[in-house]
Amino acid sequence: MSYPATVRVLFLLLATAFMPIASAGDDPVHERHELMEGVGDAAKPIGKMFKGERDYDMEVVMASLKTWHDASMRFGDLFPVGSETGEGTEAAPAIWEDRAGFDEALDKFRVATEAALAASPETLEAAKPAIGPVFETCKGCHDTYRIEDE
Amino acid sequence: MSRGTRTVAAFLAAGLVAAWWLTEPRPLAESDLPDHSPVAEAGERIFWAGGCASCHASPVDGKRARKEKKLLLGGGLELETPYGVFRVPNISSHRQDGIGGWSMIQFVNAMQRGISPGGRHYYPSFPYTSYAKMAVTDVMDLKAYLDTLPSVSGRIAEHTLAFPWNLRRGIGAWKWRYLGAGPVIEFESADEALQRGRELVEGAGHCGECHTGRDRFGGMIASRWLGGAPNPEGKGRIPNITPAGKNTAEWSTGDIAYYLESGFTPEYDTVGGSMVAVQENMAMLTPEDRKAVAAYLKAIPAIADEARR
Numbered sequence: 001m002s003y004p005a006t007v008r009v010l011f012l013l014l015a016t017a018f019m020p021i022a023s024a025g026d027d028p029v030h031e032r033h034e035l036m037e038g039v040g041d042a043a044k045p046i047g048k049m050f051k052g053e054r055d056y057d058m059e060v061v062m063a064s065l066k067t068w069h070d071a072s073m074r075f076g077d078l079f080p081v082g083s084e085t086g087e088g089t090e091a092a093p094a095i096w097e098d099r100a101g102f103d104e105a106l107d108k109f110r111v112a113t114e115a116a117l118a119a120s121p122e123t124l125e126a127a128k129p130a131i132g133p134v135f136e137t138c139k140g141c142h143d144t145y146r147i148e149d150e
Numbered sequence: 151m152s153r154g155t156r157t158v159a160a161f162l163a164a165g166l167v168a169a170w171w172l173t174e175p176r177p178l179a180e181s182d183l184p185d186h187s188p189v190a191e192a193g194e195r196i197f198w199a200g201g202c203a204s205c206h207a208s209p210v211d212g213k214r215a216r217k218e219k220k221l222l223l224g225g226g227l228e229l230e231t232p233y234g235v236f237r238v239p240n241i242s243s244h245r246q247d248g249i250g251g252w253s254m255i256q257f258v259n260a261m262q263r264g265i266s267p268g269g270r271h272y273y274p275s276f277p278y279t280s281y282a283k284m285a286v287t288d289v290m291d292l293k294a295y296l297d298t299l300p301s302v303s304g305r306i307a308e309h310t311l312a313f314p315w316n317l318r319r320g321i322g323a324w325k326w327r328y329l330g331a332g333p334v335i336e337f338e339s340a341d342e343a344l345q346r347g348r349e350l351v352e353g354a355g356h357c358g359e360c361h362t363g364r365d366r367f368g369g370m371i372a373s374r375w376l377g378g379a380p381n382p383e384g385k386g387r388i389p390n391i392t393p394a395g396k397n398t399a400e401w402s403t404g405d406i407a408y409y410l411e412s413g414f415t416p417e418y419d420t421v422g423g424s425m426v427a428v429q430e431n432m433a434m435l436t437p438e439d440r441k442a443v444a445a446y447l448k449a450i451p452a453i454a455d456e457a458r459r
Contacts, residue, residue: 044417139413139421139426148386
């Protein structure tokens with residue numbers, strides 16, 4: 001199918017015009033779910049290294065830390081009032097009941113990833129104590145701010 | 151009295167005597183204890199494997215005790231169940247309010263026969279049907295460890311249960327059917343890790359209490375061992391952790407051991423719900439113990455997931 005160039009540009013403009021709205025929180029439940037999946041995926045290679053199932057690879061580790069840090073900066077905006085339920089979210093009501101506590105837990109995640117990035121661990125021995133505190137913050141936050149699915 | 155009434159009365163009396171005999175507490179005698187000098191350090195391992203603190207540690211501001219507060223075993227947690235409210239007792243070393251004044255044989259009878267020092271049956275909300283499968287020497291070591299923990303004052307009130315559950319004597323009959331020292335799963339192999347894993351899972355760890363379905367009398371169904379069950383504390387189900395469990399079938403022994411150590415699943419989701427407390431206790435064990443638990447879970451019969459009701 002061929003359209004004149006001006007029409008194609010119009011299509012493009014129309015399409016891009018709606019994109020920022022979509023990513024700015026039309027569907028925060030979906031977006032935070034995807035972001036969380038990314039956080040989990042970034043943990044997998046590091047876990048394998050910690051378990052001795054693959055060789056230590058600093059580049060991979062730094063990339064994962066970067067992913068986590070980016071996520072720690074974005075999560076705060078993805079739990080707006082009105083997104084408490086839907087799409088099988090595991091977000092606990094505690095997030096909205098105790099917003100300050102949630103923000104604090106999120107900040108711990110950010111601080112821990114920043115410290116690990118700053119440590120730039122070159123070896124497995126250096127990585128374990130640097131990244132351990134980040135792992136701790138996952139569980140620390142989930143214990144209070146996530147409900148258990150079946 | 152006519153002959154007929156006399157016969158009925160005789161039958162009734164015989165029935166009562168039989169029921170009395172059937173429901174009688176049957177404690178072990180002092181002489182049944184093995185020749186063993188209890189070691190507190192070994193008992194600490196059993197304490198964490200058993201997760202005693204998860205129920206017996208005094209709640210802090212209405213929440214589960216964490217970290218060093220887990221060693222203050224003043225009790226007081228209330229378990230609301232269809233039978234009524236169970237109140238978790240003080241098992242600190244306090245001599246009057248806790249169990250600091252108990253002898254070794256009293257402790258072993260409580261743990262493995264479900265009998266109080268006063269000779270009464272305990273309700274199986276205290277999971278002695280699992281503890282009955284522990285090595286007696288482990289139970290003795292546990293007492294030595296508990297004796298080293300702080301004394302906490304405060305006696306906890308009795309349970310509040312509805313009729314007929316409030317008739318303790320009846321538990322004696324229940325015990326005939328559900329209480330025994332023999333293992334749940336028999337292995338042909340004499341593998342050391344499997345034996346160790348079995349002791350931890352079936353005994354002290356009392357994993358079956360939540361992960362195994364129960365029959366209408368509240369006893370665990372051996373043929374559905376660790377095959378998952380309704381959540382006793384709320385909505386949803388406690389997962390099937392046999393080799394056929396849908397959540398964990400793909401997990402390697404290394405994955406299971408790492409989960410128990412770190413709280414992370416192979417997908418890097420974190421442990422949730424009532425398993426959080428269990429995992430934190432299992433993290434206190436040695437890597438060998440966690441590997442043994444994993445080996446056991448991989449070796450038990452696979453139970454298909456129950457259809458959702």
